[in-house]
Amino acid sequence: MRASRPKAAVAAVAVAALAVAGCAESDREDSGGSNNDTLVFGVASDPKVLDPSFASDGESLRVARQVFETLVRPEEGGTKVSPGLAESWTPDEAGTTWTFKLRSGVKFHDGTDFNAEAVCVNFNRWYNATGLMQSPDVTAYWQDVMGGFAQNEDEGLSESLFKSCSAKDATTVDLTFTRVSSKVPAALMLPSFSIHSPTALEQYDASNVGGTATDVQYPEYATAHPTGTGPFKFKSWDIANKSLTIERNDDYWGEKAKLKTLIFKTISDENARKQALSSGDVDGYDLVGPADVEPLKSEGFNVLTRPAFNILYLGMNQQGNPKLADIKVRQAIAHAINRQALVDSKLPPGAKVATNFFPDTVEGWNGDVTTYDYDVDKAKQLLAEAGAADLKLRFHYPTEVTRPYMPNPKDLFELVSADLQAAGITVEPIPLKWSPDYLNATTSGSEHDLHFLGWTGDYGDAYNFIGTFFDRQKDEWGFDNPALFKQFQDADSTADMAERVEKYKGLNKTIMDFLPGVPISHSPPAIVFGKDVTGIKASPLTDERFSNAEFKS
Amino acid sequence: MFRFIVRRLLQLIPTLFGLSLLLFIWVRRLPGGPEDAILGERGTPEMRAAIRRSMGLDEPILVQYGRFVQRLLRLDLGTSSSTKRPVVEEFLERFPGTVELTITALVIAIGIGIPLGYLAARRRGRLLDHLSVGGSLVGICVPIFFLAYVLKAIFSENLGWFPSSGRQDPTIDATRITNFFVLDGLMTREWDAVADALWHLVLPGIALASIPLAIIVRITRASVLEVLNEDFVRTAEAKGLTERTVRGRHVLRNSLLPVVTSIGLLTGGLLSGAVLTETVFAFTGIGAFIYEAIGQRDYPVLLGFIMIISVVYVLVNLLVDLSYSLIDPRVRVR
Numbered sequence: 101m102r103a104s105r106p107k108a109a110v111a112a113v114a115v116a117a118l119a120v121a122g123c124a125e126s127d128r129e130d131s132g133g134s135n136n137d138t139l140v141f142g143v144a145s146d147p148k149v150l151d152p153s154f155a156s157d158g159e160s161l162r163v164a165r166q167v168f169e170t171l172v173r174p175e176e177g178g179t180k181v182s183p184g185l186a187e188s189w190t191p192d193e194a195g196t197t198w199t200f201k202l203r204s205g206v207k208f209h210d211g212t213d214f215n216a217e218a219v220c221v222n223f224n225r226w227y228n229a230t231g232l233m234q235s236p237d238v239t240a241y242w243q244d245v246m247g248g249f250a251q252n253e254d255e256g257l258s259e260s261l262f263k264s265c266s267a268k269d270a271t272t273v274d275l276t277f278t279r280v281s282s283k284v285p286a287a288l289m290l291p292s293f294s295i296h297s298p299t300a301l302e303q304y305d306a307s308n309v310g311g312t313a314t315d316v317q318y319p320e321y322a323t324a325h326p327t328g329t330g331p332f333k334f335k336s337w338d339i340a341n342k343s344l345t346i347e348r349n350d351d352y353w354g355e356k357a358k359l360k361t362l363i364f365k366t367i368s369d370e371n372a373r374k375q376a377l378s379s380g381d382v383d384g385y386d387l388v389g390p391a392d393v394e395p396l397k398s399e400g401f402n403v404l405t406r407p408a409f410n411i412l413y414l415g416m417n418q419q420g421n422p423k424l425a426d427i428k429v430r431q432a433i434a435h436a437i438n439r440q441a442l443v444d445s446k447l448p449p450g451a452k453v454a455t456n457f458f459p460d461t462v463e464g465w466n467g468d469v470t471t472y473d474y475d476v477d478k479a480k481q482l483l484a485e486a487g488a489a490d491l492k493l494r495f496h497y498p499t500e501v502t503r504p505y506m507p508n509p510k511d512l513f514e515l516v517s518a519d520l521q522a523a524g525i526t527v528e529p530i531p532l533k534w535s536p537d538y539l540n541a542t543t544s545g546s547e548h549d550l551h552f553l554g555w556t557g558d559y560g561d562a563y564n565f566i567g568t569f570f571d572r573q574k575d576e577w578g579f580d581n582p583a584l585f586k587q588f589q590d591a592d593s594t595a596d597m598a599e600r601v602e603k604y605k606g607l608n609k610t611i612m613d614f615l616p617g618v619p620i621s622h623s624p625p626a627i628v629f630g631k632d633v634t635g636i637k638a639s640p641l642t643d644e645r646f647s648n649a650e651f652k653s
Numbered sequence: 654m655f656r657f658i659v660r661r662l663l664q665l666i667p668t669l670f671g672l673s674l675l676l677f678i679w680v681r682r683l684p685g686g687p688e689d690a691i692l693g694e695r696g697t698p699e700m701r702a703a704i705r706r707s708m709g710l711d712e713p714i715l716v717q718y719g720r721f722v723q724r725l726l727r728l729d730l731g732t733s734s735s736t737k738r739p740v741v742e743e744f745l746e747r748f749p750g751t752v753e754l755t756i757t758a759l760v761i762a763i764g765i766g767i768p769l770g771y772l773a774a775r776r777r778g779r780l781l782d783h784l785s786v787g788g789s790l791v792g793i794c795v796p797i798f799f800l801a802y803v804l805k806a807i808f809s810e811n812l813g814w815f816p817s818s819g820r821q822d823p824t825i826d827a828t829r830i831t832n833f834f835v836l837d838g839l840m841t842r843e844w845d846a847v848a849d850a851l852w853h854l855v856l857p858g859i860a861l862a863s864i865p866l867a868i869i870v871r872i873t874r875a876s877v878l879e880v881l882n883e884d885f886v887r888t889a890e891a892k893g894l895t896e897r898t899v900r901g902r903h904v905l906r907n908s909l910l911p912v913v914t915s916i917g918l919l920t921g922g923l924l925s926g927a928v929l930t931e932t933v934f935a936f937t938g939i940g941a942f943i944y945e946a947i948g949q950r951d952y953p954v955l956l957g958f959i960m961i962i963s964v965v966y967v968l969v970n971l972l973v974d975l976s977y978s979l980i981d982p983r984v985r986v987r
Binding site: 121145314315339371375 | 701810935
């Protein structure tokens with residue numbers, strides 16, 4: 101009797117298996133697709149939300165860029181503002197009202213028409229947000245670009261840049277702003293300004309961000325029913341299998357996607373993404389480790405290098421160590437660092453030494469600014485003149501992190517710190533975990549002297565770089581320079597693009613003379629595809645258009 | 654037995670309260686907060702303050718704890734601060750993966766570990782014994798992530814036998830019901846989905862089984878050696894019982910108690926999520942998610958997941974205690 105227990109157990113499992121078999125309906129559709137029209141793309145993290153109005157993480161935006169469209173969009177592979185759902189746009193005399201001529205014959209994924217009315221429904225939805233939709237972690241990009249809402253519920257919010265929307269006819273829409281700003285029209289390229297189907301927004305209660313202040317909950321629309329006009333339609337989001345599936349929109353107004361199905365599969369570990377590509381689990385992936393670029397190329401994979409759209413800089417805090425308030429000390433530090441050697445030895449192929457605080461792909465870059473060549477003797481001399489020969493600085497650098505502009509912070513720290521010591525500066529290393537310790541320590545308070553930080557641009561306007569860093573007093577830099585802040589205001593409120601570009605050039609000159617920090621480098625991030633995948637053009641804004649991808653037959 | 658179960662479950666209540674307080678204090682003492690993880694480079698002090706205010710993190714910690722307990726009593730674990738989805742929902746989507754992986758690892762560890770440990774003891778001092786003792790030492794020492802990368806390099810990159818990531822090929826388009834992929838496939842008769850899910854379990858299962866397997870081999874071996882020297886074994890042999898009966902009924906059964914205890918503890922550990930295995934194999938489970946939640950300072954997820962895992966841990970150990978009486982009739986739970 102007892103000896104048969106294991107057999108009984110096996111039998112029990114078999115009976116249980118038979119009992120459950122077929123007890124539920126399969127909801128599979130016969131897809132009839134072949135592997136040749138399905139592309140699986142490896143990404144580093146799950147998207148957080150499918151309504152880009154609420155998104156600020158790269159993976160949510162990547163999905164949004166395939167499913168939704170914006171009025172204007174970056175040109176393919178570049179940063180220049182080019183037509184999206186709008187064919188053309190012009191500002192009025194004052195520069196505060198912009199008229200957009202819309203494409204006709206465009207339909208949303210639910211079959212309803214895209215028109216000027218729909219554009220206004222979207223802008224009014226964002227502008228009239230109330231309650232939890234005004235929470236800064238819900239509508240981060242709207243708040244970043246527009247500043248506030250129709251009725252601000254938190255005193256920290258500023259007056260909204262957006263004022264009103266009016267549909268003049270089916271294909272003409274006027275957007276009016278409260279002032280002239282450098283953000284218009286470039287910021288409207290952000291996926292957060294994607295145009296949604298008004299019908300779907302209402303049907304799935306898209307603006308009903310529920311819960312309580314401590315427990316914000318997104319509405320059903322944002323987790324299961326994103327409805328745009330893009331070349332792909334949302335199909336399913338399988339969180340248990342870390343995969344999100346979108347399908348070709350056969351009614352797309354432009355050139356239709358070549359793939360039938362596009363699947364984003366989350367593989368958070370960088371090495372695991374690479375192994376998944378080698379083993380054929382995925383047909384491509386993003387956030388390629390700089391050290392993997394050459395090996396992948398030599399194995400025959402399609403490694404695409406994005407034009408650099410970022411900046412790595414050495415921040416100096418004039419409140420941290422009062423000696424840093426002396427321009428000569430800051431100049432000495434700039435001269436002490438061998439940036440070319442750093443770029444050559446520690447950054448991915450294609451990286452460049454920075455002379456401005458943004459790359460030359462953005463208009464307003466100035467080739468005629470003061471530069472600080474590597475010169476240890478000059479550095480020592482400047483330090484002596486400033487009476488800072490015994491300078492001692494705390495140097496913060498982050499650990500356990502890779503940023504697109506900073507693949508290996510510790511290596512970079514070691515190089516720069518050795519350079520500074522060669523010029524006679526004593527360095528006290530302070531390594532901190534990137535998030536949140538490091539960011540907290542370097543951007544608030546005054547207990548920091550030197551630190552690495554950087555930025556990847558959101559859209560192609562210089563203000564998005566230098567304005568973010570220097571247009572007001574910030575704990576990160578610890579300086580107050582009203583003349584500089586005034587110069588920024590002036591540039592921001594110049595409507596004429598050509599005129600504004602000239603002002604940006606002037607700003608770059610002022611900044612590089614004032615030298616609040618040392619711009620170090622621009623690094624091109626890479627994205628990789630399988631040997632048989634073609635058609636994708638790398639974008640500096642990570643706006644790769646998967647609708648153009650196809651498999652070589 | 655019924656009273657025993659009820660008493661053990663009642664003991665859970667004060668345990669959970671104590672745990673919740675400790676956890677609450679611990680997560681709030683982590684430097685920084687969700688606002689830094691959310692904003693990254695973009696954060697200004699004003700934006701950070703606004704997020705803290707909007708999440709109620711600017712209130713006194715006791716008020717926050719009070720609110721947490723109040724919700725806990727209604728079995729409401731709140732929503733994740735990073736995904737804005739209910740914590741319970743996040744758990745139900747991820748826990749089945751961890752359970753499937755745990756079961757696979759246990760089947761491998763027990764299925765190989767007990768026979769191997771038993772044989773090693775029977776052939777003490779011979780080659781098999783040396784191999785299994787040496788092998789188990791290696792099994793304990795080799796870091797899981799290393800083993801995982803090696804397994805993947807050989808069996809998926811080079812030979813292409815097994816997939817290197819995930820729980821199922823997303824192109825299969827399987828139906829989801831319980832999120833236990835094997836079970837879902839059986840229920841809907843999607844046999845390719847069942848096969849594919851099992852296929853995805855092999856390599857992570859082996860990687861995760863390496864340590865429990867080594868432990869089980871060693872404990873079984875030691876325990877069998879001890880029992881072989883017991884008087885009752887000699888008596889049974891002297892009585893003229895067949896070797897098969899002596900081994901099966903007397904030696905193995907009596908050796909299993911310490912093994913079962915260790916399996917109970919191992920299961921509890923495996924069910925709390927295997928961070929490394931899940932991360933390296935991009936396997937959806939709770940371990941990797943808790944790890945991410947620490948980085949994101951996602952307080953509700955950290956608190957909620959650890960609370961649920963504690964309950965699971967206690968339940969698993971309760972089952973182990975109950976199983977003693979099945980193996981050894983002398984043990985009666987009271």
